[in-house]
Amino acid sequence: MNQPKIWLSSPHMGGKEQFYIDQAFKQNWIAPLGPNVNGFEEDIKNYLFQDGKGEIAALSSGTAALHLALILLGVEEGDEVLCQSLTFAASANPIVYQGATPIFVDSEEDTLNISPFYLEEAIKDRLSKGKKPKAIIAVHLYGMPYKVKEIQEIATRYEIPVIEDSAEALGSSYEERKCGTFGDIAILSFNGNKIITTSGGGALVSKDPEVKRKAIFLATQARDQAPHYQHSEVGYNYRMSNICAGIGRGQMEVLDDHVAKRRAMHDLYKEFFITSENVKVLSEPEEGIFSNHWLTVIRFSENNEFSAESLRVFLEKENIESRPLWKPMHMQPVFKEAPYYGGDVASRAFESGLCLPSGSNLTREEKDRIFKALNGYFEQKKVGLQT
Numbered sequence: 479m480n481q482p483k484i485w486l487s488s489p490h491m492g493g494k495e496q497f498y499i500d501q502a503f504k505q506n507w508i509a510p511l512g513p514n515v516n517g518f519e520e521d522i523k524n525y526l527f528q529d530g531k532g533e534i535a536a537l538s539s540g541t542a543a544l545h546l547a548l549i550l551l552g553v554e555e556g557d558e559v560l561c562q563s564l565t566f567a568a569s570a571n572p573i574v575y576q577g578a579t580p581i582f583v584d585s586e587e588d589t590l591n592i593s594p595f596y597l598e599e600a601i602k603d604r605l606s607k608g609k610k611p612k613a614i615i616a617v618h619l620y621g622m623p624y625k626v627k628e629i630q631e632i633a634t635r636y637e638i639p640v641i642e643d644s645a646e647a648l649g650s651s652y653e654e655r656k657c658g659t660f661g662d663i664a665i666l667s668f669n670g671n672k673i674i675t676t677s678g679g680g681a682l683v684s685k686d687p688e689v690k691r692k693a694i695f696l697a698t699q700a701r702d703q704a705p706h707y708q709h710s711e712v713g714y715n716y717r718m719s720n721i722c723a724g725i726g727r728g729q730m731e732v733l734d735d736h737v738a739k740r741r742a743m744h745d746l747y748k749e750f751f752i753t754s755e756n757v758k759v760l761s762e763p764e765e766g767i768f769s770n771h772w773l774t775v776i777r778f779s780e781n782n783e784f785s786a787e788s789l790r791v792f793l794e795k796e797n798i799e800s801r802p803l804w805k806p807m808h809m810q811p812v813f814k815e816a817p818y819y820g821g822d823v824a825s826r827a828f829e830s831g832l833c834l835p836s837g838s839n840l841t842r843e844e845k846d847r848i849f850k851a852l853n854g855y856f857e858q859k860k861v862g863l864q865t
């Protein structure tokens with residue numbers, strides 16, 4: 479079978495990216511600063527903030543943005559940081575870069591994001607042990623907004639800042655406000671498989687110009703104001719390149735189109751599984767929650783002759799990529815010592831869930847192949863059972 483591979487989510491250029499890159503070459507701005515960096519930051523700001531009042535620092539990755547967010551919130555060695563367990567490892571790794579301890583929290587069923595109930599349990603228990611967590615990392619997983627109001631209410635009550643990991647949720651919104659504008663600090667990612675890409679890149683978002691200033695200071699080796707290279711703090715090399723930012727400017731022009739296409743693909747899956755007793759498509763649970771549906775997630779019901787893993791293997795044989803959900807952080811060997819608060823929502827999601835191809839560049843033929851393969855999988859199993 480030599481059919482071309484169908485990817486879960488692959489880069490999708492809009493057309494203008496090359497123009498901005500050519501400009502960078504013509505002007506010799508081949509550096510981690512320049513007009514594309516400024517332009518890209520401006521584009522993101524205008525996209526996220528209706529009133530245009532926001533501060534964006536374009537960085538080398540979403541992971542770098544998370545690392546700087548923790549530093550800016552004063553997270554140091556020995557501190558504790560609360561973090562959604564069901565997420566990509568990049569949400570949690572920077573906690574360890576700071577010598578702090580991640581405290582993992584389970585998900586809620588309907589969004590698969592951080593559970594307000596277990597979050598509060600965790601805070602209360604850590605406080606009773608004499609330690610106040612320094613920050614909460616909440617994630618809009620697969621583009622689905624977390625329960626912003628509930629989480630914010632808890633964060634405010636206990637006076638703990640929120641880092642909003644919006645790496646997968648550019649274009650999503652909660653009660654008409656864009657994801658990436660809620661946390662004390664938010665982060666975005668433009669890695670290769672995200673809804674828009676700069677090949678690799680990220681951004682730190684805040685409402686405070688001083689936070690942006692300090693983020694860029696730290697991201698450019700923490701140079702003091704002096705003609706010679708003087709440093710009073712440890713810095714990092716985390717700024718975005720002007721070439722990558724050129725790709726980003728082109729991508730911002732097609733972001734809404736990408737959101738529409740991913741949502742349309744999600745609707746096709748929903749329609750396909752609408753009568754299925756075995757499979758549920760993870761969908762927006764309530765009014766006001768708007769997902770970019772970066773990846774469409776399906777869940778198999780328990781005691782099922784079908785399974786996420788057997789479907790994944792079946793699709794792989796058809797040269798179609800699908801992927802298990804992120805393995806929860808509290809189940810990861812590297813974090814086995816970290817405290818965990820919750821039940822089995824995240825672990826069951828991991829066992830029963832699968833991400834299906836969701837790219838905005840899927841062609842008509844590719845979609846046909848996907849649904850033919852899905853039909854084939856469920857048909858084959860049915861026949862198998864009868865014999």
Ligand SMILES: *Cc1c(COP(=O)(O)O)cnc(C)c1O
Nearest residue numbers: 539540541566568569645667669
């Ligand atoms: C991609 C991703 C990141 C990290 O972004 P990079 O740009 O790849 O460093 C962080 N959190 C989540 C949830 C992600 O999906």
